[in-house]
Amino acid sequence: MSRPKPIEFEKTKIVAENRRARHEYFLEQFFEAGIALTGTEVKSLRFGEGTIAESYAEIRDGQVSLINANIPEFSHGNRFNHEPRRPRKLLLHEREINKMAQGVNREGMTLIPLAIYFNKRGRAKVELALAKGKKLHDKRETAKERDWKRDQARIMRERG
Template identity: 55%
Template sequence: MATKSDPNYKIIAENRRARFDYFIESDLEVGIVLTGSEVKSLRTGQSNIAESYASVENGELWLINAYIAAYKQAGVFGHEERRRRKLLVSRKELARLWQAIGREGMTLVPLVMYFNDRGKVKLKIGVAKGKKVADKRETAAKRDWNRQKQRLLKQG
């Protein structure tokens, strides 16, 4: 992934809820197949990946339910906003992902969509396991405790 100091690096959409709802075991950068109007719409920052997920079907990796707003200037040549989009990944990585989600409770969650240093749209997906309510409370308690520690260290 490109560094944030890179002038071409730009986050398009981020799934902040994913780290709260899931334990992220590993992540992977993948390419995404888009039409021209989708890329134009992404450049204006009109997208949402919070409700989307990735799935392996027929030996291919797909992004399902990701929202990319319609590009008004495209007119008739526009795109469907919530269509399934193919994700580009090597066969070796696809096999690893297939094996990972084969375990009980595992899923593929999109974490960040961004333009890399070459101006290409990339998606970072995570192999994740859902959290229980108690786990979410524990995460919130740890976060609050860390904030409180930082506050105390600043004061004294």
Template identity: 55%
Template sequence: MARDISTNRFAAQNRKARHDYSINDTIEAGLQLMGSEVKSLRLGRCSINEAFAAERDGEFWLINAHFPEYDAANRFNHEPGRPRKLLLKKRQVVKLINATQRDGVTVVPLAIYFNDRGRAKCELGVAKGRRQADKRAAIKDRDWKRDQARIVRNRGGD
């Protein structure tokens, strides 16, 4: 049976990140995972709500991501909270290091998904934290745009 490759299949999303942070740039990174981690990820049981990416020795690592143990893996299981290496090109690593050295800028995972080849990918966002007033303004703008679309849609039906 052929696999449906028409859409990216999200295994985990960090929806709150787009609310808490202003995303300036996004980068797709590969993940270095063990077999039991991939199995757990395919079940959609991963949590990246508290996760972030940090630089160690010239490489980026995904920290605080929780991949629960895969029950059928027995003794070959993985540690659920271990740091996972992000697979990036050297140019991307340098770009992220330069970005994080600025004040208030961090790298947060926005989503983990499987691409069309079945490889696990992590979408990283170069983000700057929002203040409470900025969050309220973003909610206000989003609600107003939704109301505008509703008004236009209702006028078109007359």
């Protein structure tokens, strides 16, 4: 049985991507959230700086925050610069927050940011996923399956 394809959001410029997430977690549901940023943070992101490799999202008091995302200080920001690793509020509908909270509390999942990007309108967005951690044997199984698919495609190409 094949898995359904994940939802694709309109991404015009990807700034930061968490490539490790697909290897470390089973990704279940996908969400798109806006980010509350200061001016120098937006400028820094537009220059393509920022990492979300070790970051996660957290639900507190009915609000979702992006924790441990690194957006470095803007080079021309002088005294108005921002703190690089401060928690950033994510902008979501209450219904989406409730859905996330339900998954995190009941099913033991975590909220993982997959990418920070700018959409068509120039707004900074975060792609979030409700994810369940993989064990070592799950990672091996995924690698085996990927290798088999590659071999299968090679055999089909050779035979006709």
